[in-house]
Amino acid sequence: QSALTQPASVSGSPGQSITISCTGTSSDVGSYNLVSWYQQHPGKAPKLMIYEVSKRPSGVSNRFSGSRSGNTASLTISGLQAEDEADYYCCSYAGFSTYVFGTGTKVTVL
Amino acid sequence: QVQLQESGPGLVKPSGTLSLTCAVSGGSISSTNWWTWVRQPPGKGLEWIGEIYHSGNTNYNPSLKSRVTISVDKSKNQFALKLSSVTAADTAVYYCSRKRCSGGSCSWFDPWGQGTLVTVSS
Numbered sequence A: 001q002s003a004l005t006q007p008a009s010v011s012g013s014p015g016q017s018i019t020i021s022c023t024g025t026s027s028d029v030g031s032y033n034l035v036s037w038y039q040q041h042p043g044k045a046p047k048l049m050i051y052e053v054s055k056r057p058s059g060v061s062n063r064f065s066g067s068r069s070g071n072t073a074s075l076t077i078s079g080l081q082a083e084d085e086a087d088y089y090c091c092s093y094a095g096f097s098t099y100v101f102g103t104g105t106k107v108t109v110l
Numbered sequence B: 001q002v003q004l005q006e007s008g009p010g011l012v013k014p015s016g017t018l019s020l021t022c023a024v025s026g027g028s029i030s031s032t033n034w035w036t037w038v039r040q041p042p043g044k045g046l047e048w049i050g051e052i053y054h055s056g057n058t059n060y061n062p063s064l065k066s067r068v069t070i071s072v073d074k075s076k077n078q079f080a081l082k083l084s085s086v087t088a089a090d091t092a093v094y095y096c097s098r099k100r101c102s103g104g105s106c107s108w109f110d111p112w113g114q115g116t117l118v119t120v121s122s
Helices: none
Strands: A009-012 A016-023 A036-040 A046-050 A062-069 A072-077 A086-093 A099-101 A105-109 B005-009 B020-024 B032-041 B047-053 B058-060 B068-073 B076-085 B092-102 B103-114 B116-120
Touching: A009 A016, A016 A086, A016 A105, A036 A072, A036 B103, A046 A062, A046 B103, A086 B103, A099 A105, A099 B005, A105 B116, B005 B092, B005 B103, B020 B032, B020 B092, B020 B116, B032 B103, B047 B068, B047 B076, B047 B092, B058 B068, B068 B103, B076 B092
Parallel strands: A009 A105
Antiparallel strands: A016 A072, A036 A046, A036 A086, A062 A072, A086 A099, A086 A105, B005 B020, B020 B076, B032 B047, B032 B092, B047 B058, B068 B076, B092 B103, B092 B116
């Protein structure tokens, strides 16, 4: 059970859109619509941003959206804002009642 | 609104056992949710440790399964983590969380406790 692969860092200017990829295998991301995304600010607990690939919890800005194609899931942040600067982690169901997180991506707002 | 709070020793000796508790408030641990532990070594990513249902059913990360025990205490509305034979590699912030369900599938974690740092050192 290996961690899902995410780019180490992604950056963008305020107002721009960025996309974070999360690549797994046919045993996890590719087999289930059970990918979630978490935002983590320094020294804070993770916060749920997206669940079941593309669903947004109540209270999360509609600037955050998720999708999946094959073994890769993606999180897109549109209209990038300074407050979006944080680490982002994907997570997928990996079968046999287990879960695997991504390696994490640091988002920098230029 | 469910809230979670981790507690336990912040320092554990190598080869010892790490023991943490997660207190659940604002809801019953006997609700239809699974209760989860996740850890994060300093400066590194998140790792799913395992989960428990109020019935006592558990699921563990295969890489940790031989050393992990998760238990539930319904009378205290809390659940616990024990990790044995710890080494410096087990130094991490440990989070507890609730796994949410929808339409029969359960896969996302919300909310999370604030986390507690456990250092393994002599």
